[in-house]
Structures are given as structure tokens and as C-alpha cells.
Amino acid sequence: MKRLRSTPLKLSVILIAVFALFISAGLGMAYWLMHETLGADISLRAGQVIEDLRAIPEPEERIERAKEIVAASDPRALLLRLELDGETVASVRKLPEGVIDSDATGLPEPLADDYLVHHADLAPGVLTVAVGRDSMAELHETFIAILGFALLPALMLTSAIGIVVVRRTAARVEAIRDTLHAISQGTLDARVGGPHPDTDLGDISRDVDRMAEAQEAATGALRQIGADIAHDLKTPIQRVAVRLERLGDADLPDTARDLLEQAQNETAQIIATFQSLLQIAQLEGGQGRxxxxxxxxxxxxxxxxxxxxxxxxxxxxxxxxxxxxxxxxxxxxxxxxxxxxxxxxxxxxxxxxxxxxxxxxxxxxxxxxxxxxxxxxxxxxxxxxxxxxxxxxxxxxxxxxxxxxxxxxxxxxxxxxxxxxxxxxxxxxxxxx
Ligand SMILES: Nc1ncnc2c1ncn2[C@@H]1O[C@H](COP(=O)(O)OP(=O)(O)OP(=O)(O)O)[C@@H](O)[C@H]1O
Ligand SMILES: [Mg+2]
Missing domain, CATH: 3.30.565.10 (Histidine kinase-like ATPase, C-terminal domain)
Structure with a gap:
């Protein structure tokens, strides 16, 4: 769960998504442009045939020209049917509406899957031209292939690299976080440790370790000062206590005796505090084990x-x-x-x-x-x-x-x-x- 919140993971996912989006957008754009150009070419081809035949005014010549075109054209690329003066010139028995059934054409070979069909009234005569759109299907296949062979592997590769990078950085970030957490919980000797790589995270780990070192040293010094003060003051206070005790042997008026007792209680409390402070410092230093x-x-x-x-x-x-x-x-x-x-x-x-x-x-x-x-x-x-x-x-x-x-x-x-x-x-x- 922690990993899901990791910044490197989020960045990798965003990068991969942006990468995939741009590549898909680029490919989509290229596909659309080529699709439009091919479509325009196909329409142009049909228009050329229609104009070619329209330009011949003589019905017989027109029929001749139609036969020539039929003979010269690959039925996958162009089909034609001209009905003029009761005569019919046709590439196939039946012209397609769009998708053609090759059984109905009377041709042994299957034709194109898809045709662009144009009707033209040549007056005299009715002309139907069907231009094969196989190139469109090929375009489609080419783009699917590009998608499958280039984009998907690229995405998989970037994802794999992303996972490795995320794992590495996440492990280091986790080590830094654990160390900071341990230090804040009082484990002053916690360190990120390990060789620090030459990266920004490596620099941060090194700095955290240095900071921890300094904090441990400062805390140790502070403890020492506390212990030293307690140690140095304990002896004079003990001397005061001894003197107060001796004072108790003297003949004192009641008020002075009260004050003496209070002073003795206070000194006893101070000595006890110092003793406890010293003992805690010794225990923390491992003495007693x-x-x-x-x-x-x-x-x-x-x-x-x-x-x-x-x-x-x-x-x-x-x-x-x-x-x-x-x-x-x-x-x-x-x-x-x-x-x-x-x-x-x-x-x-x-x-x-x-x-x-x-x-x-x-x-x-x-x-x-x-x-x-x-x-x-x-x-x-x-x-x-x-x-x-x-x-x-x-x-x-x-x-x-x-x-x-x-x-x-x-x-x-x-x-x-x-x-x-x-x-x-x-x-x-x-x-x-
Ligand atoms: N059983 C308890 N119930 C409520 N508060 C407590 C209890 N034990 C400790 N405390 C609180 O924690 C503080 C620290 O306790 P600690 O034992 O360290 O010091 P102290 O009892 O005040 O003095 P001493 O040094 O004599 O023990 C206490 O002053 C008190 O406020
Ligand atoms: Mg107590």
C-alpha cells in the first residue's frame, strides 16, 4: 500500500501514460491523414474513369473504350459496367454495392473486400465504377502491426524500466523514512546506512546520516553535562547536609530548629535528585548489565x-x-x-x-x-x-x-x-x- 503513495511510482505511471498518449495520438493522426489521402485517391480514380468515358461522345467508341478499360484493369482495383443502347460492357456479372461476394461475380479469384461505388449518367448510357479499397484495409493492417510491434513492446519496456527505478528509489525513500521515524522515536543510533549512490536521494541519505550523527553526539554531550553537573554538585551538597546535621547537635531555639529541619529535608531531596540523575545516566550508558x-x-x-x-x-x-x-x-x-x-x-x-x-x-x-x-x-x-x-x-x-x-x-x-x-x-x- 505504501508503494501506491510513492512519488517515483506516480511519476513513472504519469510518464508512461503521457508517452502512450503521445505515441497513440501521433499514430492516430498519421492513420487519419493517410486514410483521407487514400480515400481521396480512390474517389479521384473513379472520377477519372467517368470523365474519360464522358469525354467520348460516340456511343460505339465509348463502348470500345469501356472494353479497353475492362481489359486493362485489375478487377481488384477497378470494376466497371456500362449499359448503352441495349449493350452492356461489364468487368463482372454483378457489380458490388460495397462488399462484394466473389461467387456472384463469375470470377475465379476473390475480389477486393470492399469497393467505392460511383454511378454516373453519361446520357446516353449508365456507368457504374467500383474502385477497390484494399489499400485502405492494408493501411489498417499496417497500423495494427505498428501498434503491436512497436508501441506495445516500447510500453512494456518503459514499464519494466519504471518498475525497477520505482523499486530502487522506493527502497531508499523507505530507508530514509524509517531512519527518521526511528530517530524521532528516540533511537538515536539509527542510520540509513549502505553506500550512498551519487543521486539526489543518495545526498539526502548522507545528510540524514550526518544529522543523526550530530544529534546523537549533541544528546550524548548534553547527558554528560547533566551527569557532570549532578556529580560536581553532589559532594558540596552532601557536605552541607553533614554540617546541618552537626548544627542539629547544637543548642538551638525552636524557630531555628524548624528552619534547620526544613533545610535538611531540602538538602536530602536535592541529594536524592542528584543521585537519581546520576544513576539514570549510568543505566543509559549500559552500566549495571x-x-x-x-x-x-x-x-x-x-x-x-x-x-x-x-x-x-x-x-x-x-x-x-x-x-x-x-x-x-x-x-x-x-x-x-x-x-x-x-x-x-x-x-x-x-x-x-x-x-x-x-x-x-x-x-x-x-x-x-x-x-x-x-x-x-x-x-x-x-x-x-x-x-x-x-x-x-x-x-x-x-x-x-x-x-x-x-x-x-x-x-x-x-x-x-x-x-x-x-x-x-x-x-x-x-x-x-
Ligand atoms: N499513576 C499515575 N497516575 C497519574 N499520573 C501519573 C502517574 N504516574 C506518573 N504520573 C505523572 O507523571 C509524572 C512523572 O512521574 P514520575 O514518577 O517520573 O515523577 P514523580 O512521581 O512526579 O516524582 P518522583 O521523581 O518522585 O517519582 C508525575 O509527576 C505525574 O504527573
Ligand atoms: Mg514517581
Whole structure:
């Protein structure tokens, strides 16, 4: 179906159609002109015979001349009948009206298929001249032959060339489109690849690859800067936290103690954010895969449900857990727990007091809640670092939970999807085989 929308295909079809139209129009024109000329020749020939006989006034001489003409003419080309003074000079027993029946002519050979018949009153005498139109039929056949031997093969050849060209260009256009699509979906290492032919499409593929290269490098650099900043600021903030703790040992008035507590909470939040940012950067860089080991996900899911049961009850939510059976996977136990924890914490925080379902069926882990859910257009956005929806601004958090979930899922080769639980959010993580 995609091919039907392809520009090269449309162009080829248009070109072939224009080509066929022009050739047919040219041939048609030539046929018509030759047909007219032949027709005029045939009429002229009949007129000449009539005028020839009309010019002879003597009836006997006229009869003689008619006999001469009959004798000298090929019956395929010319038939004649003159009735004068009770005498009849005729090429054949019966003259045709148009198409002639050779049985009726008394001639052994078949005559022309078609004649142009002229009647003339010579006074005295009645003359009928029939001029054969075989040349017309030949013209017709010649043109059919030209059509069959020249136009059709030419059309077939151009169509074949068209198909090859369309296939080639369509494959390249598809490769470029797939690459752009993959890049827009976040696969920054996607490339059109292959040798780039010396054509405009080749140039475009090369440019797309260069652009992808530059974008990948820029994104990598940006990630690095983020990680570097987090790294460089983490140590001084940790020092501040230590000092604040020491300050807590001092004898402080109540107001100062309140302020100190607030400052400690803030620093703890900043440290946690930096730690998460650094960890996400490390996971995206592939760190952690070395520590992969066999993990029984069914048991892990049940453990996590148990851990969060009290928190759920305290917040007025109902947490249910269904595990179809044990699922041995290869991964990082700690990271997988973190993934489930982040999803459960989100459900408790962003869909408070609703039914939360944690389940493992087949290779798919899912967490659903009965909260407001995430609008379809925002589901990609919330996976980015520090992204929070407007509605969640008043809740605590730094917008890193889902980015972490995505990084952990990617590290394990799992597919993460955010869907609609109607109402609520349905997050599924499908592990690879
Ligand atoms: N279960 C949910 N229901 C509705 N909205 C949700 C849900 N989970 C996440 N969101 C939205 O997605 C945003 C990003 O979630 P994410 O877990 O990354 O950050 P957070 O929960 O706000 O903070 P934290 O870093 O503490 O996890 C949330 O701020 C919220 O707007
Ligand atoms: Mg969260």
C-alpha cells in the first residue's frame, strides 16, 4: 500500500501514460491523414474513369473504350459496367454495392473486400465504377502491426524500466523514512546506512546520516553535562547536609530548629535528585548489565506487594497482587525492585485512594490504578527526566521516577508502555524472551 503513495511510482505511471498518449495520438493522426489521402485517391480514380468515358461522345467508341478499360484493369482495383443502347460492357456479372461476394461475380479469384461505388449518367448510357479499397484495409493492417510491434513492446519496456527505478528509489525513500521515524522515536543510533549512490536521494541519505550523527553526539554531550553537573554538585551538597546535621547537635531555639529541619529535608531531596540523575545516566550508558543474575520475578513481585501493602492501606488505597506463576529472568534484582517500587509509589501518590493492581502474567508485569491517568499526548513526555504533569505540581517528587523506570526497562531489553486503564493509568513492562 505504501508503494501506491510513492512519488517515483506516480511519476513513472504519469510518464508512461503521457508517452502512450503521445505515441497513440501521433499514430492516430498519421492513420487519419493517410486514410483521407487514400480515400481521396480512390474517389479521384473513379472520377477519372467517368470523365474519360464522358469525354467520348460516340456511343460505339465509348463502348470500345469501356472494353479497353475492362481489359486493362485489375478487377481488384477497378470494376466497371456500362449499359448503352441495349449493350452492356461489364468487368463482372454483378457489380458490388460495397462488399462484394466473389461467387456472384463469375470470377475465379476473390475480389477486393470492399469497393467505392460511383454511378454516373453519361446520357446516353449508365456507368457504374467500383474502385477497390484494399489499400485502405492494408493501411489498417499496417497500423495494427505498428501498434503491436512497436508501441506495445516500447510500453512494456518503459514499464519494466519504471518498475525497477520505482523499486530502487522506493527502497531508499523507505530507508530514509524509517531512519527518521526511528530517530524521532528516540533511537538515536539509527542510520540509513549502505553506500550512498551519487543521486539526489543518495545526498539526502548522507545528510540524514550526518544529522543523526550530530544529534546523537549533541544528546550524548548534553547527558554528560547533566551527569557532570549532578556529580560536581553532589559532594558540596552532601557536605552541607553533614554540617546541618552537626548544627542539629547544637543548642538551638525552636524557630531555628524548624528552619534547620526544613533545610535538611531540602538538602536530602536535592541529594536524592542528584543521585537519581546520576544513576539514570549510568543505566543509559549500559552500566549495571555486568551484575545481571537469575532473578525469579514472580517472587519479587509478591515481595514488593507485601512491602507496599501497609503503605497502601494507610493511604486508603487497595493493593491487589496477582502472579500467574514463577518467571525466571536475567536481570538486576535491586533495579527490578526499584522499577516496581517507582510504579507503585506513583500509583499511591498520583492516584490516591483507588484500586491498585500489581500483576505478572506471562512475561508482562503491569501496574494499574484508578486515578486520573496520563493523557495520551503526555505519555512520552512523562518518561523524560524531571518531567511532571501540571496536575502533580503540588505533590512531592522530582519527576525522575518514570525516567528511572524507562532506563531500567531499557537496560533489561524490556518494552515499557503507558496505557489507559479506564479510568487510571496502566503501565506494562514486557520482558524479552
Ligand atoms: N499513576 C499515575 N497516575 C497519574 N499520573 C501519573 C502517574 N504516574 C506518573 N504520573 C505523572 O507523571 C509524572 C512523572 O512521574 P514520575 O514518577 O517520573 O515523577 P514523580 O512521581 O512526579 O516524582 P518522583 O521523581 O518522585 O517519582 C508525575 O509527576 C505525574 O504527573
Ligand atoms: Mg514517581
Amino acid at each position: 555486568d551484575s545481571f543474575a537469575p532473578v525469579e520475578l514472580g517472587a519479587l513481585v509478591r515481595d514488593m506487594a507485601e512491602i507496599y501493602e501497609t503503605a497502601a492501606e494507610d493511604s486508603g488505597a487497595r493493593l491487589t497482587c496477582t502472579v500467574a506463576g514463577p518467571l525466571p529472568v536475567t536481570g538486576d534484582r535491586h533495579l527490578l525492585s526499584r522499577l516496581i517500587a517507582n510504579l507503585l509509589e506513583n500509583a499511591l501518590r498520583h492516584a490516591p485512594g483507588t484500586d491498585i493492581r500489581l500483576s505478572l502474567a506471562g512475561r508482562t508485569l503491569s501496574v494499574t490504578d484508578g486515578g486520573p491517568g496520563i493523557p495520551e499526548g503526555q505519555r512520552d513526555v512523562v518518561l523524560r527526566r524531571l518531567a511532571r504533569l501540571e496536575a502533580s505540581r503540588s505533590t512531592p517528587g522530582s519527576g525522575l521516577g518514570l525516567a528511572m523506570v524507562k532506563a531500567i526497562a531499557d537496560l533489561h531489553g524490556a518494552t515499557l508502555t503507558l496505557g489507559d486503564a479506564q479510568p487510571g493509568l496502566a503501565v506494562t513492562v514486557t520482558l524479552p524472551n
